[in-house]
Amino acid sequence: MTVKLYIDAIRDAMVQEMRSDPSVFVLGEDIGLRGGVFRVTQGMIEEFGEQRVMDTPLAESGIVGVAIGAAAMGLKPIAEIQFVDFILPAVNQIISEAAKMRYRSNDDWTCPMVIRAPFGGGVHGALYHSQSLEAMFYHIPGLKVVIPSTAADAKGLLTAAIRDPDPVLFFEHKGMYRSIRDDVPDGEHVVPIGQAAVRRVGTDITVITYGLMVHYAMQAADELEKEGISTHILDLRSILPLDKQAIVDSAKKTGKVLVVHEDNKTGGVGGEISAIIAEEALFDLDAPIVRLGGPDVPAMAFNASMERFYMLNPAKIADSMRALAAF
Amino acid sequence: MTVKLYIDAIRDAMVQEMRSDPSVFVLGEDIGLRGGVFRVTQGMIEEFGEQRVMDTPLAESGIVGVAIGAAAMGLKPIAEIQFVDFILPAVNQIISEAAKMRYRSNDDWTCPMVIRAPFGGGVHGALYHSQSLEAMFYHIPGLKVVIPSTAADAKGLLTAAIRDPDPVLFFEHKGMYRSIRDDVPDGEHVVPIGQAAVRRVGTDITVITYGLMVHYAMQAADELEKEGISTHILDLRSILPLDKQAIVDSAKKTGKVLVVHEDNKTGGVGGEISAIIAEEALFDLDAPIVRLGGPDVPAMAFNASMERFYMLNPAKIADSMRALAAF
Amino acid sequence: MKGDTKLLSRHQELGLTDDQVLRMYELMLSARMVDERMWLLNRSGKIPFVVSCQGQEGPQVAAAFAMDPSVDYAAPYYRDLGVVLAFGQTPRDVFLHMFARAEDPNSGGRQMPGHYGSKKHHILSGSSPVSTQIPHAVGMALAAKMRGESFVTYVSFGEGSSNQGDFHEGCNFAGVHKLPVIFFCENNRYAISVPLQKQVACEHVADRAIGYGFPGVVVDGNDVLEVYRVMKDAILRARNGQGPTLIEAMTYRLTPHSSDDDDRVYRTKEEVDEAKRNDAIAVFRTYLQNAGILTEQRETSIKNKLVEQINEATEYAQNAIDPSPESTLLHVYAN
């Protein structure tokens, strides 16, 4: 165990897998000498050379499409999309191709690849460097969508993603790269995809969330504890597959559920979680299922006060939690 | 009033708007001499010429991107995407550009355009000519997403969409083109976007749905009526904006809600509808909110028996309705 | 008669034996006859959809014949029946696909006709959105380069599809990394109803290669030996590490776009008839006849064999079992 930054844990997973499996390689924009715009791949070109740490032309559909072809031949590409906002030109390759390759070929051809991308706001990234786009993909069977909230999970889930025989989208909150650090196992570390984690055990209300919001919810829960409110927190870790059992269990635990995500509310992942509970645990509820998300506007503004208005924070979450507890 | 096919009502709206507004034009693949692969634009090139009924190169991102530029200059493009499945290469233009043009420019530049596309299955279209992709877009503020279920609505809503100052996605179930016909007002006919319609008034259970499934639900309700079960049916007509009030009212009306869509269940529009009810009408419910959608597989198969397995039909819907009524 | 001698030995100059050119001819005929049978089945209501190779079998078979299907890979598009047969699928495989039966090696009955793919045959699974296979083929070629393997990847598409962003992004990637991939554009002058001049403004799609730093070659698709020759050159370059080639084969689609299309609204019968007269199969037949390789007897025996094979295949496929409805739920992910 070593205390590590979230960003270093991600690199750890890639480096370890590349050392042990020659079919793993990374490709993307500026990931070579530049080490990625966030420095996630820093130092990797020095160890693995420019063929396995490949700077590509500026063309996301091409990056993903080429990775799909390489994966079909048994390589295990890890494609980095510089910001998740720029995954949109590659959506056709992801949804029409990666997600459907195994299904359409009746289990003959497969697509074992990972697409990594930083997402999320609060970093003055404005409309196109702040978005959360996971809701585009959690509806697409054939894909897996992983969003780790701790450094340990980042390493363990990314290792699992690289070894996964199917395409995995791996979304990293860019605000967490250098702000989150925790104990990370040193050697091989695999966290199975599809299992939510209880981050805090409580009895009054349940918060279901993922990504950076897990940390904000934890802070809010600390606050509420002082007020005598006990919070149960479920970190989904992957939104496709969703750990339904854990969702239902944690809802039943307290009977009061708040679903939180940074992404805008309407059509967000929160809807699915709420719907699962309304379908499978309705009579265990003591309050309406509340969703807290960003406002339904196209994206976060650059202006700092507007950005703060958009972004959730521990205080806003605490307010919703209080109201729910008081219900 | 004239009884018209769904497909003819769509053409009607375009032709009428093009006659009265010279800034309206249509562009897309094979929409000229060929009249579109479904013949929606049949005869239009003869009346309006090849500049206003423009066959484009085979490139959807280009089609949408060019339409955005034309719209910025005050034209009102109606872009046809040949099958909604092929909208995916244009997702970046739709979400990054069309949806955000007004917002990012602080109300300076706008994007008054319509994107029409046939969707839906049951026509031996297999994986890539059967999909429902509305769930990709109902999460995107800045867009409107309209899905008419009657010929009259098709005309009225498309007229509204063409006149709308913002981008509207207009999805037409291809199975309805020639199977649905109803009374359509002859002259100008506008149905405001964002208002759901009660298609059947009932007291035991509520079905909330849209598109072809409205008709299947109506047939199922006829069946159930014989069994003494009274069904209330809400046709959403647009899924962005969602008519929240109508959803909540119709849920309260019977206390038992079934949400139905052809699209696969997880992450579909049904989640949002269920979540709205769970948030705003929880204590009016007498049963868990049930969602009925396609199975969570990448898409419909070509094989007829597999396709039938995937597709909802009146019988499957009736089964869910019965179970809900009996709850 | 010197000229004739030269003419007659063209295939030998290319290193092709008489048996090989006969085999090529047989493959073309097979593609054509399978295709014709598909239309019959469609028109009699037995299969819901056909997308046709007719008119393009010549360049398809010639291109595929230049490859080594035991080593090389193909990422064909929906018209490439000729390629698929040359890569080793049988008419029975194809009819199983058309009938969407459980045994369909391409998709187990899941995909529409013309959506080929089978690992055993070195054919990548294809989808409907056009041009997506182009970056895939580039990725396959990247795998060859990274692993130091010598296989070449063939990828085909129509001229209309060369206007998709994926064509551009795929070609550019391959150019930058000098990958062993051959971009084979079957320019049949229409994208469904849209004629060439409304699709592209350049003289030749092959002109686009210069923008990616590799050669672009235009070839008369009805001259199958010439197609074979430029393919062989391209394959040699690819195997030598000299990178990709874009080949544009000028051809023609003799049928409507698909069984759902009616081409009479956008082109004349005269134009189609004219193209039929230049059909690659007919041109090659004449060549083989002049070369004394194809006698009338031989032709008849080939055709009889093919008819028999196609009858057998049709019957087999027609009687084969469907995938179970519940199999819809399988293979979303690995087990």
Added chain:
Amino acid sequence: MKGDTKLLSRHQELGLTDDQVLRMYELMLSARMVDERMWLLNRSGKIPFVVSCQGQEGPQVAAAFAMDPSVDYAAPYYRDLGVVLAFGQTPRDVFLHMFARAEDPNSGGRQMPGHYGSKKHHILSGSSPVSTQIPHAVGMALAAKMRGESFVTYVSFGEGSSNQGDFHEGCNFAGVHKLPVIFFCENNRYAISVPLQKQVACEHVADRAIGYGFPGVVVDGNDVLEVYRVMKDAILRARNGQGPTLIEAMTYRLTPHSSDDDDRVYRTKEEVDEAKRNDAIAVFRTYLQNAGILTEQRETSIKNKLVEQINEATEYAQNAIDPSPESTLLHVYAN
């Protein structure tokens, strides 16, 4: 001295008066000095982000100067500060944008610096995903053609961005419909850290034009009069209904990609220093001096004026009010 005479009259041969070339020079300097100020503000923590035009002001201003901003339109990219100023935005407008103030004419404080757009100035609103503006400009040009209006649309992008599908699809559409649009590629040899030879394998991005059926022109971006000349030619062609032109201006990015970048890891100081010596502004200054148009005094007075203007603009913007937080909810749709 004949040679000199010819040299000195280059701008006159192009129909440019002394005042006009001085105005061009002033615009370039203005762009450079505004840009430099932005870095100061960034390094002192006053603005969170800068994306720079330094090194590219020359070709930018020359290109824009060839247009008529009262008639023509621009769809610039994030480096095009020179274009934006030439189209009529003031340094104050620009600083209001950098500081994300309510009065920012480009986005009301919503977008990152360098995301220009204002209808009043005939500048289309731009986004961050590269190359999306290319089809937009084609659509604007389509509007000109459909309405029979004579405006020309300019659209710019980096050489890295010319690898996006949208470049291909936009150019092809414009070629097929012969639209009045000018594709202006500012080839500064890097896409962030990725050097030209890892981005494209062709000799010149301009070589791609042939694949779209219109002319491609390579021009030395540091020779601003030559940039002006090829732009004028392209505009003439566009207005005459002869369709698009792709112009590739060879230039260099003198700063890191943005304030978040560190270019020392991927290029040498020597390379940057070398480029600085060929900087378009310096070359043009020498030209104007040799032509006797730009005296030292004149230069000083221009600079003083600009410094004053920039000081005023900085101060104004720094003290200007922010949009209200709640305004986040406005303008998702028309009211």
